Amino acid sequence: MTPTLFGLLIKAALYTVLISGVSIVIGVTLGMGVAAARLSSRLWLTGPARAYVSFFRGVPLLVQLLLIYNLLPAVGVNVPSVVAAISGLALCTSAYQAENLRGGFTSVPRGLLESAEMVGLTPWQQLIRIRAPIAFRLTLPAIVNEAIIILKASSLVSVVGIVELTRMAQDLDTSLYKPLQLYSAAGLLYFLINRGVASFGRWIEKRMSWGRA
Amino acid sequence: MNFDYALVISRLPEVFHAMGVTLGIWIVSLIGATLLGFAVAVGRRYGPRWLDWILLAYVELFRGTPFLIQLFLLYFGGPYAGLSLDAIPAGVVGLSVYGAAYFSELFRAGFEAVPLGHVEAAQCAGFSRLQIVRRILLPEMTMLVLPSAINLAISLLKDTAIMSVITVPELTLTISALGTEFYAFVESLFLLALCYWGLTEICSGLGRLAERKLSRFRFATP
Amino acid sequence: MTAAAIVVKQLSKSFGETEVLHRIDLEIAEGAATCVIGPSGSGKSTLLRCVAFLEEANSGVIEVFGAPLGFTEDAAGRRTRLPVSKIRAVRAQLGMVFQQFNLWPHMTALGNVSEALKTVRKMPRAEAEERAMAQLRRIGLESRAGHYPSQLSGGQQQRVAIARALALEPKIMLFDEATASLDPELTGEVLAVMRSLAADGMTMVIVTHEIGFAASIGRKIAFLDKGRVLISGSPQEVFGKPRHARIDQFLDTYLDRGAAMLI
Numbered sequence: 214m215t216p217t218l219f220g221l222l223i224k225a226a227l228y229t230v231l232i233s234g235v236s237i238v239i240g241v242t243l244g245m246g247v248a249a250a251r252l253s254s255r256l257w258l259t260g261p262a263r264a265y266v267s268f269f270r271g272v273p274l275l276v277q278l279l280l281i282y283n284l285l286p287a288v289g290v291n292v293p294s295v296v297a298a299i300s301g302l303a304l305c306t307s308a309y310q311a312e313n314l315r316g317g318f319t320s321v322p323r324g325l326l327e328s329a330e331m332v333g334l335t336p337w338q339q340l341i342r343i344r345a346p347i348a349f350r351l352t353l354p355a356i357v358n359e360a361i362i363i364l365k366a367s368s369l370v371s372v373v374g375i376v377e378l379t380r381m382a383q384d385l386d387t388s389l390y391k392p393l394q395l396y397s398a399a400g401l402l403y404f405l406i407n408r409g410v411a412s413f414g415r416w417i418e419k420r421m422s423w424g425r426a
Numbered sequence: 427m428n429f430d431y432a433l434v435i436s437r438l439p440e441v442f443h444a445m446g447v448t449l450g451i452w453i454v455s456l457i458g459a460t461l462l463g464f465a466v467a468v469g470r471r472y473g474p475r476w477l478d479w480i481l482l483a484y485v486e487l488f489r490g491t492p493f494l495i496q497l498f499l500l501y502f503g504g505p506y507a508g509l510s511l512d513a514i515p516a517g518v519v520g521l522s523v524y525g526a527a528y529f530s531e532l533f534r535a536g537f538e539a540v541p542l543g544h545v546e547a548a549q550c551a552g553f554s555r556l557q558i559v560r561r562i563l564l565p566e567m568t569m570l571v572l573p574s575a576i577n578l579a580i581s582l583l584k585d586t587a588i589m590s591v592i593t594v595p596e597l598t599l600t601i602s603a604l605g606t607e608f609y610a611f612v613e614s615l616f617l618l619a620l621c622y623w624g625l626t627e628i629c630s631g632l633g634r635l636a637e638r639k640l641s642r643f644r645f646a647t648p
Numbered sequence: 649m650t651a652a653a654i655v656v657k658q659l660s661k662s663f664g665e666t667e668v669l670h671r672i673d674l675e676i677a678e679g680a681a682t683c684v685i686g687p688s689g690s691g692k693s694t695l696l697r698c699v700a701f702l703e704e705a706n707s708g709v710i711e712v713f714g715a716p717l718g719f720t721e722d723a724a725g726r727r728t729r730l731p732v733s734k735i736r737a738v739r740a741q742l743g744m745v746f747q748q749f750n751l752w753p754h755m756t757a758l759g760n761v762s763e764a765l766k767t768v769r770k771m772p773r774a775e776a777e778e779r780a781m782a783q784l785r786r787i788g789l790e791s792r793a794g795h796y797p798s799q800l801s802g803g804q805q806q807r808v809a810i811a812r813a814l815a816l817e818p819k820i821m822l823f824d825e826a827t828a829s830l831d832p833e834l835t836g837e838v839l840a841v842m843r844s845l846a847a848d849g850m851t852m853v854i855v856t857h858e859i860g861f862a863a864s865i866g867r868k869i870a871f872l873d874k875g876r877v878l879i880s881g882s883p884q885e886v887f888g889k890p891r892h893a894r895i896d897q898f899l900d901t902y903l904d905r906g907a908a909m910l911i
Contacts, residue, residue: 271584271622271623271627273586273587275591275598276598276622277619279615280615284612368495371494392503393506396495396498400491404487404490
């Protein structure tokens with residue numbers, strides 16, 4: 214494993230992190246919307262939201278990626294493959310994040326909302342000022358977990374031609390015939406990235422600990 | 427889109443065969459993963475310190491890297507290390523080892539979750555270690571672990587799709603190949619998505635049913 | 649005759665099949681503390697929560713300074729729900745302190761006290777924080793202004809909760825078992841704050857287990873049993889001998905430090 218080879222893999226790994234990062238951010242934001250729909254009292258929102266969550270959690274990510282990648286051009290939407298890939302990742306993770314966030318929202322103790330009610334906060338203000346920040350904090354470990362899952366799942370976008378870490382290793386293998394070294398190196402890089410994300414997650418949790426040790 | 431029903435019907439057997447491959451691989455891998463995962467959990471809990479370390483490394487590596495990379499290592503890299511596997515066996519071995527890492531964590535949590543009081547009571551009554559595992563830990567653990575185990579099993583079912591990349595003739599490979607053949611790629615992908623959606627929903631439903639039926643065995647959780 | 653701050657008329661509340669409050673009539677006088685006491689399950693917290701409109705009664709009316717809260721009932725007993733703005737307007741005169749404190753964990757003490765001033769009263773930040781600091785000073789916790797609830801003792805948290813309610817200058821303060829979650833050593837500091845509020849002439853409705861405290865601070869005591877007001881009157885009327893048999897029974901089974909004071 215020469216330095217230049219490893220260098221190529223590292224560059225591809227950075228691309229993996231970039232793609233994953235954007236997908237996670239979009240996914241969490243989308244997930245919040247879906248969670249809100251799930252929690253609302255209006256049936257025309259909860260029904261589709263449940264179907265959405267069920268679909269994106271029930272179909273393998275690979276199939277979802279293939280579907281988006283081929284569906285968009287078929288209906289006339291021409292975007293770069295990476296946009297399709299990110300959309301696929303984001304939609305899939307948003308369903309899981311929605312469930313996580315929903316759990317977080319319902320775990321916010323009712324008393325905190327009652328005291329907000331008594332000092333005059335409107336339901337909307339309660340949601341924005343009290344419920345959402347606390348729910349987010351409660352959901353944080355699950356969100357970090359899901360981020361790690363997305364980083365691993367991003368390996369599948371190699372199938373739709375994106376040259377991220379997995380694809381780079383594959384491409385190098387076709388000319389070098391060193392699968393053991395290449396895929397081990399790629400695996401190691403994924404592993405290290407995931408460790409990094411886990412540490413980052415712990416750091417954020419500490420910053421949001423609000424005085425607790 | 428030309429919907430030539432006769433043509434579609436004539437290829438249906440292939441689809442069912444592919445579904446059989448998917449489900450077959452899934453079930454065999456599940457059995458492998460549960461057994462191996464349980465062995466790992468037991469080894470870590472009751473074995474010597476050095477074994478715990480080795481098994482911890484295994485669990486962390488296989489949970490911390492993509493399944494696709496693991497498959498590539500096994501299928502493409504294996505021959506260079508003297509292990510030449512065909513696609514289907516590679517898929518089964520890959521999914522079993524991958525799933526076992528996750529199952530071992532489930533079982534580990536299950537062991538910890540059995541109330542210490544129950545174990546101590548058995549110890550006082552003179553049960554041997556083996557008897558405690560068989561008569562107390564296993565039954566109680568099974569109930570505690572069941573919901574997460576069902577979720578894990580369903581997620582492993584979805585992971586069988588990834589094997590299509592190493593040419594395992596399961597559902598994804600077969601249906602998308604048919605799609606290319608009929609110039610109906612997008613439609614075939616929709617069909618594929620629906621197949622999996624249906625399968626996972628059915629399995630979830632069965633899982634919930636199993637949980638309900640077995641709930642009478644649930645001991646009081648502390 | 650002092651004016652009535654709150655009038656409760658024929659209030660009934662059921663949770664499903666269980667009737668928790670049965671046709672309660674109660675008057676809360678202005679400028680004094682009214683203490684609601686009684687055994688567990690008597691409905692005292694539910695009564696307070698209905699007055700705060702955190703629970704909706706099934707029948708009956710609540711009037712705060714003459715204005716109906718939540719529902720109006722006509723002569724035939726038909727209830728009309730008032731618009732949200734009306735409900736908010738009446739409720740704005742109430743401040744509430746909870747058994748579980750209910751401080752928001754992601755805000756400092758100062759943040760908790762100033763939040764409503766900023767968000768509801770739309771005060772500029774500096775002004776809101778100044779007012780909040782003044783409230784914290786009043787209860788002696790200005791040094792803790794930058795601390796999070798998790799860094800405060802139970803007694804301190806409850807005092808911050810009181811400051812939070814007072815910051816909005818309510819006319820009536822409601823206390824729902826304010827010291828029940830506190831370790832005994834910490835109840836003193838909270839009761840002291842409540843006493844000073846009473847001394848300043850705040851109208852208070854206090855649901856409490858602290859019988860001695862209730863007897864000493866309350867101008868009126870209401871004893872609730874199984875959802876009905878068994879007795880209400882001055883502490884002397886309720887606790888003085890000869891006592892109602894049920895009160896005797898209640899005091900007997902109820903170990904209270906301050907009960908000895910009442911003989």
